[in-house]
Amino acid sequence: METSARIAGVRITHPDRVLDPVLGVRKRDLAEYFAAVARWMMPHVRHRPLTLVRCPEGHEEGCFYQRHASRGFPAEVDRVPVVEPDGATELLVVRRRRGLVALAQVGVLEVHTWLARIDRPLRPDRVGFDLDPGPEVPWSAVVEAALLLRERLRAEGVQAWVKTTGGKGLHLIVPIARRYSFDAARGWARRVAVALAAAQPQRFTLEPRKDARPRRIYVDVLRNAYGASMVAPYSPRARPGLTVSVPVDWEELATGVDPDAWTIATVPLRLRQQPDPWADVGRRGQRLPVSESR
Known part of the structure; x- marks a missing residue:
């Protein structure tokens, strides 16, 4: 058994360690998937x-979340100093393919990104809607809900792009001009959500439980906030089979997709x-019907 391997120029130690026993996915397989x-994936990360x-x-x-740099983290992943309410810290940012591949070295099974970029972290360039179905909601109803939204x-007056979550729901993303605060973007998104739930209360709700x-x-x-994040397009999910959050075309979604069929083995x-x-999607900076100064 190899003690290390080099994948896309990145050293991966213990490359045969199994991260998902359902598909038999090893660290090397995860690194090769990211490559x-x-x-x-990089345009969204x-x-x-x-x-x-x-x-x-x-x-x-067992898994855990990490959003700040720590000792021993791969050098291919950049650290960006920022000052947050709790003090100065370093956020993790990937700028190159090698950085993405290096995430496999530390066992990253899910990549979540902020809805803003690091150069202007207080000005989002995307608004996200997460359609999270209750346990008795069939997939066909989730698709219908996305089409209604x-x-x-x-x-x-805006266009949205859609992707699977790697689970049972769907994410809609609205790319916006970088002129609005998170409060303004979230306030607008909430107004849309409230109107949707009021029009069809049997289908939609603002109740998280x-x-x-x-x-x-x-x-x-609620993910439309400073420091909050959504799972990135093409990121795996830390669940049996390592399903993937996959962007889809609206017509494809309407005619039928099977989100469980998309794993790190099938997506490439x-x-x-x-x-x-x-x-x-990255070229569409749309204007929202809200005040920019909020």
């Missing part, structure tokens, strides 16, 4: 503060075979 999808889910011995042995956003909404979908907009082939549905 394979970097072309598509580069220059954004990260919140990472680390599972050094595999997800069955898309129409509501169109009525607000799953046991209180078994047949309804929670429209979560998907990316090679079809156009990237989020190729132009």
Whole structure:
């Protein structure tokens, strides 16, 4: 058994350590996955503060969140000094493919990104809507909910892009101009969510507790805040089978997708075979119908 391997120029120790027993995924497989999808994933990760889910011995042995630099973290991952309410600290940022691959070295199974970039962390460039279904909501109803939210956003004058979460829900992202505060962006998103729940209370809710909404979908907009994050496009999830959060085309979503079929074993082939549905999301700085000064 090898003690180390070099993948995309990054040294990976204990490359045969199993991180997911369901697929038999090893550290080397995770590193090779990040290397394979970097072309598509980096536009959504580069220059954004990260919140990472680390599972050094595999997800069955326990995981933990990390958003600040620590001793022994790979040099390929950049540290950016910032001053937060609790004092000065260093946030983790990936700027190059090698940095993404290096996350596998410390057992990162989930990559979450802020909705703002590190150069202007108080000005988001994306607004996120998380459609989180209750335990009795079928996938078809989640898809219908996403399509309804898309129409509501169109009525607000903005376009949205959609991706699976790697779980049972869907994420909608609205790219925006970097002129609004988090309070303004979140306030607008909440207004949209409230209107949606008021129009169809049998389908949507602002109640986060799953046991209180078994047949309804929670429209979560709380991630639109400084320091909060959403799972990045093409990030695996720390669960059996290592499913992946995958951007999809609206037409593809409407005609039928199986989110459980997208894992780190299948996503690279998907990316090679079809156009990237989020190729132009970074070029759309849309204006929101709110005051910029809030």
